[in-house]
Each structure stands twice: as structure tokens, then as C-alpha cells.
Amino acid sequence: MTEHDKVDDMLVHGREPFNAETPRHALDAGALTANEAFYVRGHGSIPASRDAGDWKLTVSGLVERELEHTVSELGEWFDVAEELATLQCAGNRRSGLIEVRDIPGEAPWGPGATGTARWRGARLADVLRTAGILSSARHVAFEGADDCPEAEPPQRYGASIPLAKALAPEVLLATGMNGEPLPRVHGGPLRAVVPGFIGARSVKWIRRIEVRAVPWDGYYQATAYRLLAPDETPAPGRGQPLGEVALNADFLAPEDGTRLPAGEVELRGYAIAGGERTIARVDVSADGGRTWRQAELREQPSRWTWQLWRALVTLAPGEHALVARAWDTSANTQPERAETVWNPKGYVNSSWARLRLVVTE
Ligand SMILES: Nc1nc2c(c(=O)[nH]1)N[C@H]1C(S)=C(S)[C@@H](COP(=O)(O)O)O[C@H]1N2
Ligand SMILES: [Mo]
Numbered sequence: 001m002t003e004h005d006k007v008d009d010m011l012v013h014g015r016e017p018f019n020a021e022t023p024r025h026a027l028d029a030g031a032l033t034a035n036e037a038f039y040v041r042g043h044g045s046i047p048a049s050r051d052a053g054d055w056k057l058t059v060s061g062l063v064e065r066e067l068e069h070t071v072s073e074l075g076e077w078f079d080v081a082e083e084l085a086t087l088q089c090a091g092n093r094r095s096g097l098i099e100v101r102d103i104p105g106e107a108p109w110g111p112g113a114t115g116t117a118r119w120r121g122a123r124l125a126d127v128l129r130t131a132g133i134l135s136s137a138r139h140v141a142f143e144g145a146d147d148c149p150e151a152e153p154p155q156r157y158g159a160s161i162p163l164a165k166a167l168a169p170e171v172l173l174a175t176g177m178n179g180e181p182l183p184r185v186h187g188g189p190l191r192a193v194v195p196g197f198i199g200a201r202s203v204k205w206i207r208r209i210e211v212r213a214v215p216w217d218g219y220y221q222a223t224a225y226r227l228l229a230p231d232e233t234p235a236p237g238r239g240q241p242l243g244e245v246a247l248n249a250d251f252l253a254p255e256d257g258t259r260l261p262a263g264e265v266e267l268r269g270y271a272i273a274g275g276e277r278t279i280a281r282v283d284v285s286a287d288g289g290r291t292w293r294q295a296e297l298r299e300q301p302s303r304w305t306w307q308l309w310r311a312l313v314t315l316a317p318g319e320h321a322l323v324a325r326a327w328d329t330s331a332n333t334q335p336e337r338a339e340t341v342w343n344p345k346g347y348v349n350s351s352w353a354r355l356r357l358v359v360t361e
Contacts, residue, residue: 004185007037013107017042018185022112028252028268031301031308032084033115035178040185041089041113043157043220044148047205052175052189061141061211064132071175071189078122078130083170084302085195086272087202089113090225090242093250093349096338103346111250111353114272116305119193120176124209125167133163133211140166141216142192142203151219159201159225160216161194161243170195170304173206195304196275198242200225215241228344242347245274247334249282249326250353252308259358262317267295269353271326272306279307281327286313289323289336289352315359324353 002008003018010020018040026037052071059067069077092113094106128140141160148157165171172193175182182188187204194201200220215221217236226239249271254260271279278300283292295311313322325334335341338351 004040005036005183006040010037011110011112013109017044018046019107021109022115024110024112024252024255027112027115027270031298031305032117032178035117035180035183035186038115038117038177038186039089039113041091041199042146042185042204043150044146046185047145049184050189055189055207057173057190057206057209059127059131059209059211062134062137062213063128063211064134067127067131074122074127074173074190075175078126080120081123081169081172082118082120083172083193083195083304084116084118085170085193085304086114086116086306087193087199088245088248088272090198090200090347092248094346096349096351096354097342097346100338100342103344106346111252113199114270114306116301117178119172119174121172121174121190121193123169124171124173124192125169127173127209128166128211131211136213137211138163139212139215141210141212141221142206143208143210144187144203145205145207148219152223155218157203157220158216158218159203159221160212161197161201163211165194165197196244198225198245200242224345225347226345227347230342230344233344245272246348246350247274247277247326247328247332248272248350249324249334251322251324251355254355254357257356257358259360262315262359262361264312264314265357266310266312267322267324267355268308268310269295269324270306270308273326273328277328277330277332278303279326280329280331282307282309282311282324283327284311284313284322284324286315286320286322288321295324315357317359317361320357320359322355322357324355
């Protein structure tokens with residue numbers, strides 16, 4: 001184990017703030033990702049540890065009555081719920097975009113900025129209903145306790161989601177992860193979990209919930225985590241705010257570049273649809289996309305999770321470039337090339353998954 005109780009082979013993109021990606025084999029290990037291998041994405045300093053007894057959450061803004069509860073009180077006063085849900089960072093698979101054109105200041109995350117866990121906590125909707133939502137409310141913002149020096153101007157991390165999503169039963173104020181108290185590096189003692197939305201909206205170390213008429217105006221909602229056109233530069237309000245996760249997939253096994261003997265090879269990977277959609281199909285191709293065969297979908301743990309898949313292909317000696325693409329229940333599929341989705345912050349690389357294998361005699 002290394003810092004923050006993570007396995008030794010995490011792919012560390014930064015130590016301060018701590019950012020670390022899950023290795024493919026740890027995602028391949030099962031439908032749920034172990035806490036000690038779950039990716040960490042942080043923009044600021046992890047707040048000093050506090051226990052649930054004195055960490056206070058306030059609910060304010062467009063509400064009939066303001067609430068203030070410690071995390072322990074939340075557990076006593078609201079029903080405890082569980083959701084299996086996948087978190088996925090909007091920067092997942094950015095390395096494929098960097099290969100097209102450099103993205104200064106953004107780390108080259110591979111396919112492991114994602115993970116699936118069993119989250120436990122109060123339903124946000126129950127808390128909001130207790131506060132009473134005023135009719136002018138449209139968005140619900142979460143403010144974290146971490147100071148983020150990279151933001152312009154420096155500020156605490158914050159983000160918002162539309163009110164309709166905030167009132168959906170799957171959105172949790174989580175205090176537990178995979179049967180353990182929520183680890184501090186993942187937002188303990190309290191974080192939002194917004195299934196189907198980009199990870200950036202699942203704010204960690206929440207201290208304040210603000211019910212608003214307009215989206216949160218902080219840096220991580222108004223400037224970052226927005227999809228810009230290739231010729232734009234980031235500025236407040238520019239581009240499109242990212243919300244629902246986009247359809248995506250990647251290979252998990254074998255590792256990229258593996259050498260293996262000729263014959264049958266089992267390819268394994270994940271696919272995620274995002275939003276309210278689910279995965280309808282995953283195809284793999286061993287000839288660059290001229291012919292495809294369907295992968296076998298494993299059972300989906302819940303409607304808010306990814307779906308693992310596998311496919312058998314027979315490979316002759318030589319170098320092989322395999323590709324995979326997913327389809328969702330809206331009949332969307334993934335674009336072929338990363339060039340077509342390149343953007344200045346390197347978000348949402350939804351292009352085909354690619355895997356190189358070297359097959360020997
Ligand atoms: N307070 C706070 N919440 C945050 C962040 C952060 O930097 N600070 N990063 C966000 C981003 S970009 C992602 S992808 C997820 C990552 O959650 P994890 O570190 O538990 O995997 O947390 C989100 N919530
Ligand atoms: Mo993220």
C-alpha cells in the first residue's frame with residue numbers, strides 16, 4: 001500500500017494534489033472496484049480529517065428552511081440508501097487526445113479514471129424535501145471544503161446539477177463506499193454521488209448545499225468541465241457544461257502491447273452509456289473496423305453502472321491493432337478517431353478503444 005491507502009501500482013499523475021489512476025487489471029478484477037484501487041481526482045488539498053460527529057453540512061438558498069446537520073445526524077434522521085454506481089472523470093482517456101495534439105496543463109489519464117462502487121448514504125432528495133424547495137429553484141450546488149489554488153481565482157471546489165437530477169432517487173449524500181466508511185481521499189466524511197453524471201459533479205467533502213435559480217458560478221462549473229470547440233480557449237461561460245457521461249468503452253485485458261502465442265485470445269473491457277441510457281451492444285474488430293463481432297455483455301450490476309464485456313478472437317502471428325466500440329439504448333455509437341473529438345481541455349474522449357497485440361508463432 002502506498003499513500004492514501006492505495007495499491008502500489010496506481011498510475012500516479014500528481015502527488016499534491018493527489019491524482020492517481022486505476023491500473024487496467026484492477027478494473028478487470030470485477031464489476032466493483034476495490035477502494036484501495038479506486039481512482040482519485042483532486043484539484044486541491046484534502047481537508048484535515050474530521051469525524052462524522054463534527055463535520056457540519058448546511059442547506060441554504062432557495063429553500064423554505066435552512067438546515068444544519070452533522071454527518072452523524074444525517075445518518076440518524078434520514079433513511080439510509082445504497083446505490084451501485086460508476087464514477088467516470090470527464091478526463092478519462094485523455095491520453096488518446098494528447099496523442100492527436102498536446103494539451104498543456106492537463107494530465108494524460110488513460111482508461112482508469114473510472115470506477116464502480118457501492119455507495120451508501122442519505123438520498124439528497126429526502127434532505128431537499130425536508131428543507132422545502134422554493135418554486136424558483138432550478139439547480140442544486142455542492143461546495144466542498146478543499147482549497148483549489150489552480151482555480152481562477154483560487155477557491156473551494158464546487159459544482160451544481162439540475163434540480164430534476166438532484167431530486168432523483170439515485171443521487172446520494174454518501175458516507176460509505178463498498179461497505180466501509182467513505183475514505184477521506186474520496187470525500188469522507190461526506191460527498192455527493194451523482195450517478196450518470198461526470199465525476200466532477202460528485203463533489204467531495206461537502207460542507208454546503210445551495211439551492212439556486214442558476215448553475216454554480218465557481219470555476220469548476222463555469223470555466224472547467226465545459227466542452228469547448230477546438231478553436232476556443234477556456235473562459236467563464238464559454239463552451240457547454242458537461243453533465244451526463246458520454247457513451248464510452250475501453251479494453252482492460254490483455255494489457256496494451258502484450259506478446260502472446262497465436263490462437264484464441266479473450267479480450268475484456270468495459271462500456272458505459274451515461275445518463276439514463278444503458279449499453280445495448282459492444283462490438284470488436286480485428287481488421288480496423290471493416291468487420292465486427294459482438295462481444296458478450298456481462299450482467300450489469302445496476303442501471304447506474306458500467307457494463308463489463310468479453311470477446312474471443314483468433315489471431316494469427318503478427319502485429320494486431322484491435323478496436324472496440326459500444327452502442328447505447330439511444331442507438332448512439334462512438335466516433336472512430338480521437339481527432340474528431342479533440343478539444344482544448346481534453347474532455348470526453350469517446351472515440352473507439354484501441355489495443356495493440358503482438359502475436360508470435
Ligand atoms: N471537493 C472536491 N470534489 C471533487 C473533486 C475535487 O477536486 N474536489 N474532483 C471531482 C472530480 S473531477 C472527479 S472525477 C471526482 C473523483 O472522485 P474520486 O477522487 O473519489 O474518484 O471527484 C469530483 N469531486
Ligand atoms: Mo473529473
